[in-house]
Amino acid sequence: MKRPTLEVVAARAGVSKSSVSRVVNGETTVAPEIRDVVMQAVRELGYVPNAAARNLVTRRTDAVAVVVSDPPKGVVSDDPLFSTVVRTVSRELEAVGRRVVLILAESDESRARVERYVAGGHVDGVMLVALHGADPLPAALARMGLPVASFNRTAATDVPYVALDNAGGAELAVRHLLERGRRRIATITGPLDLYESRERLEGYRATLRDTGRRSIVALGDFTRVSGAEAMRQLLEDDPDVDAVFAANDLMAIGALRTLHQAGRRVPDDVAVVGFDDIEAAAYTTPALTSVRSSMADQATATVRLLLALIEGGPRKPVIMPNELVVRESS
Amino acid sequence: MKRPTLEVVAARAGVSKSSVSRVVNGETTVAPEIRDVVMQAVRELGYVPNAAARNLVTRRTDAVAVVVSDPPKGVVSDDPLFSTVVRTVSRELEAVGRRVVLILAESDESRARVERYVAGGHVDGVMLVALHGADPLPAALARMGLPVASFNRTAATDVPYVALDNAGGAELAVRHLLERGRRRIATITGPLDLYESRERLEGYRATLRDTGRRSIVALGDFTRVSGAEAMRQLLEDDPDVDAVFAANDLMAIGALRTLHQAGRRVPDDVAVVGFDDIEAAAYTTPALTSVRSSMADQATATVRLLLALIEGGPRKPVIMPNELVVRESS
DNA sequence: CACCCCTCAGGGAGCGCTCCCTCATCCTTT
DNA sequence: AAAGGATGAGGGAGCGCTCCCTGAGGGGTG
Numbered sequence: 001m002k003r004p005t006l007e008v009v010a011a012r013a014g015v016s017k018s019s020v021s022r023v024v025n026g027e028t029t030v031a032p033e034i035r036d037v038v039m040q041a042v043r044e045l046g047y048v049p050n051a052a053a054r055n056l057v058t059r060r061t062d063a064v065a066v067v068v069s070d071p072p073k074g075v076v077s078d079d080p081l082f083s084t085v086v087r088t089v090s091r092e093l094e095a096v097g098r099r100v101v102l103i104l105a106e107s108d109e110s111r112a113r114v115e116r117y118v119a120g121g122h123v124d125g126v127m128l129v130a131l132h133g134a135d136p137l138p139a140a141l142a143r144m145g146l147p148v149a150s151f152n153r154t155a156a157t158d159v160p161y162v163a164l165d166n167a168g169g170a171e172l173a174v175r176h177l178l179e180r181g182r183r184r185i186a187t188i189t190g191p192l193d194l195y196e197s198r199e200r201l202e203g204y205r206a207t208l209r210d211t212g213r214r215s216i217v218a219l220g221d222f223t224r225v226s227g228a229e230a231m232r233q234l235l236e237d238d239p240d241v242d243a244v245f246a247a248n249d250l251m252a253i254g255a256l257r258t259l260h261q262a263g264r265r266v267p268d269d270v271a272v273v274g275f276d277d278i279e280a281a282a283y284t285t286p287a288l289t290s291v292r293s294s295m296a297d298q299a300t301a302t303v304r305l306l307l308a309l310i311e312g313g314p315r316k317p318v319i320m321p322n323e324l325v326v327r328e329s330s
Numbered sequence: 331m332k333r334p335t336l337e338v339v340a341a342r343a344g345v346s347k348s349s350v351s352r353v354v355n356g357e358t359t360v361a362p363e364i365r366d367v368v369m370q371a372v373r374e375l376g377y378v379p380n381a382a383a384r385n386l387v388t389r390r391t392d393a394v395a396v397v398v399s400d401p402p403k404g405v406v407s408d409d410p411l412f413s414t415v416v417r418t419v420s421r422e423l424e425a426v427g428r429r430v431v432l433i434l435a436e437s438d439e440s441r442a443r444v445e446r447y448v449a450g451g452h453v454d455g456v457m458l459v460a461l462h463g464a465d466p467l468p469a470a471l472a473r474m475g476l477p478v479a480s481f482n483r484t485a486a487t488d489v490p491y492v493a494l495d496n497a498g499g500a501e502l503a504v505r506h507l508l509e510r511g512r513r514r515i516a517t518i519t520g521p522l523d524l525y526e527s528r529e530r531l532e533g534y535r536a537t538l539r540d541t542g543r544r545s546i547v548a549l550g551d552f553t554r555v556s557g558a559e560a561m562r563q564l565l566e567d568d569p570d571v572d573a574v575f576a577a578n579d580l581m582a583i584g585a586l587r588t589l590h591q592a593g594r595r596v597p598d599d600v601a602v603v604g605f606d607d608i609e610a611a612a613y614t615t616p617a618l619t620s621v622r623s624s625m626a627d628q629a630t631a632t633v634r635l636l637l638a639l640i641e642g643g644p645r646k647p648v649i650m651p652n653e654l655v656v657r658e659s660s
Numbered sequence: 661c662a663c664c665c666c667t668c669a670g671g672g673a674g675c676g677c678t679c680c681c682t683c684a685t686c687c688t689t690t
Numbered sequence: 691a692a693a694g695g696a697t698g699a700g701g702g703a704g705c706g707c708t709c710c711c712t713g714a715g716g717g718g719t720g
Contacts, residue, residue, distance in 0.1 A: 003451060005706055016670040021708060029668055048450040052385035053706035057675045061382075066432075083413040090434045094443070099452075101393075102432045104420045113424070120378040121333060122429075224613050253613050260615050283554050283587050285615045335676055346700045351678060359698055383676035387705050 004045040013041035024049060063099040064306065065123040066090075067114055069137050070106065070130045079222075079250070080278040081295060085129055085151060088299035096307065098124075111137055119144055125310045127151065127302060128159070132193040149306035151299060153195040153317070160315040162302040166196050169291040169322040170203025173245045173273040176289070176324055178211060182243035182271055186216035188230040188255060190247040197222075200247045200275060216241060220251045227254025235262055242270055243330070249274035249281045249290055256284055256329070271330040286328035293322040334375040343371035354379060393429040394636065395453040396420075397444055399467050400436065400460045409552075409580070410608040411625060415459055415481060418629035426637065428454075441467055449474055455640045457481065457632060458489070464523055479636035481629060483525040483647070490645040492632040496526050499621040499652040500533025503575045503603040506619070506654055508541060512573035512601055516546035518560040518585060520577040527552075530577045530605060546571060550581045557584025565592055572600055573660070579604035579611045579620055586614055586659070601660040616658030623652040 006024075010017045015034055022030050023038040024047075041047070055061050066089055068082065090100045101123060105111045118126055118141060125147035128138055138156035141148045150161040170187075177185050187204045190197030205215050216238055218230035227246055231254065234241055246252035252274030256266060264270050266286055274281055277292035298320050305318060336354075340347045345364055352360050353368040354377075360368075371377070385391050396419055398412065420430045431453060435441045448456055448471060455477035458468055468486035471478045480491040500517075507515050517534045520527030535545050546568055548560035557576055561584065564571055576582035582604030586596060594600050596616055604611055607622035628650050635648060 003449075006708095007706080017672095017707080018670055018709080019668090022669090025708085031668070034669080046449070048446055050386070050706050051450060051452055052382045052391075053675090054708075055382035055675095056380070056386055056677090056706080057708045059675090063431075079413060082417065083409060086416060086432070087412065087434065090432055091436070094434060094440060099447075100432045102396075102416070102420055102430045104417065104424060106421070110424060116378055117429075119333075119376070120381060122381050224609065228613075253610075257613050257615070279554065280583075280610060283558075283583050285587070285590050336678095337676080347677080347702095348679085348700055349698090352699090355678085361698070364699080380676050383705090384678075385705095386676080386707090387678045389705090 004047050009041045009047050013037045061124050063101050063123045065101045065126045067103045067105055068129045069135055084295040085299045088296045089303050092300055092303040115140055125306050127306050147309035149302050151302045160317055162298055162318040164293045164320050166199035167203030170200040171207045172324045173291050174204050174207040177243040184241045185243040186234045186241045188218050188220045188246040188251050190222045222248050224250050224254040227251025228258045231255035231258035245273050247275055249276045249278045252288055267330050273330050277325050289327045289330040290325050291322050292325045334377045339371045339377050343367045391454050393431050393453045395431045395456045397433045397435055398459045399465055414625040415629045418626045419633050422630055422633040445470055455636050457636050477639035479632050481632045490647055492628055492648040494623045494650050496529035497533030500530040501537045502654045503621050504534055504537040507573040514571045515573040516564045516571045518548050518550045518576040518581050520552045552578050554580050554584040557581025558588045561585035561588035575603050577605055579606045579608045582618055597660050603660050607655050619657045619660040620655050621652050622655045
């Protein structure tokens, strides 16, 4: 069951190790006949280069770490962000022949492990996902000089990122509700240690402020449960609320549930708008109006950014646009 | 920015490379004072062993490939199976100090890449997820002698797996509907090239058969869209249908949507039962009755199985139990 | 025709680590 | 007290690969 080495292939092909190496690595300075005989031997022996040996000398790994830094927060296991991002990223990296090493950094301990791992030079670059503002990881990674790109903005200003136009999206949502004639427009925020949450909240506030209306804010943490809870709070605090902008769809879904239980009709009594336009948004009752932000596109852009960084490209952030998808809930 | 090597650490500590190696690898045959002085040097220099070099000689990688073999099937990006499994597996492997190399095998081409990759000895074992019955990958991987464990049963009989009691779960669902007095119980199946789909269908059929009732079957593919479509079909084929057992929750959610649009009340006119009890099941309107099968537990069991396999454990399958969670939809 | 240059194959050092083997030291045992 | 055994440190080969360097051979130029 021993795998053939370069040397064995060379012997079989009757050429030197160097030539085989050149052929395998696609160098052009090889005579066609040597090329052919080597390829033949490679095929016959089922030769696969040993990545460890190669990595040992080249210092390149062809691997990228995808670090999902995020507290486990209970059972939010079907968080669509996670699968969309991981899936897209994996697909995109696969296409350029790079491996994905997935790392969940849920505790300080595992965060330390990530640092050690990355410091060990096992990967060519790191993509960061879902960090709260205070997370020390981005800065720590950036400090070790390895290419790092972040999905969403982080507190570490020197880490290039790809983010949405969050404030713009929130403005879209709120303007839409105003146009529908809503007067008491509340919001359910995401965790405020996340930039996106803060920006969405700020967009909501700014838009209302322009019309002289006051903000009605309840705090959530991007989970369905928190959305349901926040909606209950909102109903209690201000029974006349007639519209809600939830900072993501999961929370909007939670809010929908609370409204249903409380006997409020959507959109007749209360209009609801979410953010992200996840697939489930089209399957709620009533179907959810949402700010569409293609997480997949954002993920792709982040991968591209990281790859560019690895090639020595410029470290500049990217902002993705978004649009409003109007459905039954508003 | 050059990383220190074993040799440098040895020099600093005033001992031999061998001793440093022993300390770093936690061998016990080292005098405490040498241990201490080495640890000190390691700390001071921030030494992290080079995995490539280590792997080159030991042939161990401490990495496990998680292969998600699955056609891209459009936008089913928030498939809860994916995130739950990947997340759980990652967490579990992290805990035992192993890396996760995530590979999406969506095309024949990438499947070939997986084979080559695994053949290259880059990982100590492979965990397979979500394969359709005809997938040649499991057999191919098993053939190369590497430990392989599958999340769910596959066609390759020699690949150990962890599966649910699918037929039993279906029976639970159907019996429950019968007890509720339903007479025309239909089912929406998953893709029939999946064992789980076939087993759930078989469980449904067998249970109905025992009561002398006939089966009413519509085909789905585990997505919301397909559930909605199948429900439409069912309504058309048999307008008197008064209960539906969907082979997973996502399709049940799709069915709920169709029923809502068709003006049928749930559960009054039609009762709906899903399978998996994903988080979203509690957030539908009405909340979904579902067969609970902890995907997380199943994923954990699969990891354990794989780790045992790597240690040379026995190759025997594991079957997980399930229970019915009754909510408003039935 | 002689010389030089260019192209391209082969030789071999060395990447950082492990692990086998040797050997020094100290403790036991008779 | 001498010899054998246990313990544990050090030396060094070698894992499979890349890449620099050397040098052979062929073609072009004056």
